[in-house]
Amino acid sequence: MRMPPFPDYPEFHPMSDILISTLDLDERLKRVNPPRVLDASLPNSPIASFAPEDGRTLPGALEFDIERVFSDQSAPFPHTLPALDALQQACGQLGLSIDDEIVVFDNRGVFSAPRAYWLLTQAGFTNVRLLDGGLPGWLAQSLPVQQGYSEPTPLATPPVLKANPSVVSVDDVQANIANPRFTLVDARSAGRFSGQAPEPRPEFPGGHVPGACNLPFGDVLENGYFKSAEEIARLLRDRGLSPADHVAFSCGSGITACILWVAAELAGFEHLSLFDGSWTAWVMSGRYQG
Structure with missing residues (x-):
């Protein structure tokens, strides 16, 4: 069967x-x-x-x-x-x-x-x-x-948008270490996550937020395309994650974390957040302890 x-x-x-x-x-x-x-x-x-x-x-x-x-x-x-x-x-x-x-x-x-x-x-x-x-x-x-780009036609009145509900701050991430409310998933390479490979900004140390797990953004892609929802779900499951979990994504400065966001949506995850400042904000806040 x-x-x-x-x-x-x-x-x-x-x-x-x-x-x-x-x-x-x-x-x-x-x-x-x-x-x-x-x-x-x-x-x-x-x-x-x-x-x-x-x-x-x-x-x-x-x-x-x-x-x-x-x-x-x-x-x-x-x-x-x-x-x-x-x-x-x-x-x-x-x-x-x-x-x-x-x-x-x-x-x-x-x-x-x-x-x-x-x-x-x-x-x-x-x-x-x-x-x-x-x-x-x-x-x-x-x-x-x-x-080259086309010329836009501006609106007479800007659209009425809502404040982004998904952002978590440095303080939220700090509080999550002692009292976990979400799992932080870091999209940087394994070497940057472990601190064994240099950061693109040489003045920044490598490493990761305590308690975070690593899913390099390239792992959810293949030749410039997203892998299947089933393959992505397996990658997330391998990190101990279920679609019912609250998951927050991080990277170096908030760009590649969004690749994991889309990948998680493709796999049916709904409770998502983004650490917008990511590793840059964590280091610059003085929270990093190497």
């Missing part, structure tokens, strides 16, 4: 509407009212595969600038979630309405686009999907591209 794939976790309910394929998006872009396409690519980074910065992007793509627009420029940590009013203004300038069909992507397959997905969905946008395979997958299908 064939056994169910997750006999120990009967509550496993994978999500199927988060990702969109390149061919599906290509068809949708031919409609009278195509989806809004947001390019959330980041500059080349030592923790990601090299991507040619040649100006190619998807037809109609708007720039979703994580570094300079969709981050708090006054914060001491990179990529910090912007204040609600700033986020509303930024979305209004891109012409994004709360119920728009939106597709986010990046130029590495899957790297920074999950950060855009997290920002938008947690702010209240109701119809956001992520292009699995990103720009490399699009190019591999020889689909049309354009050179």
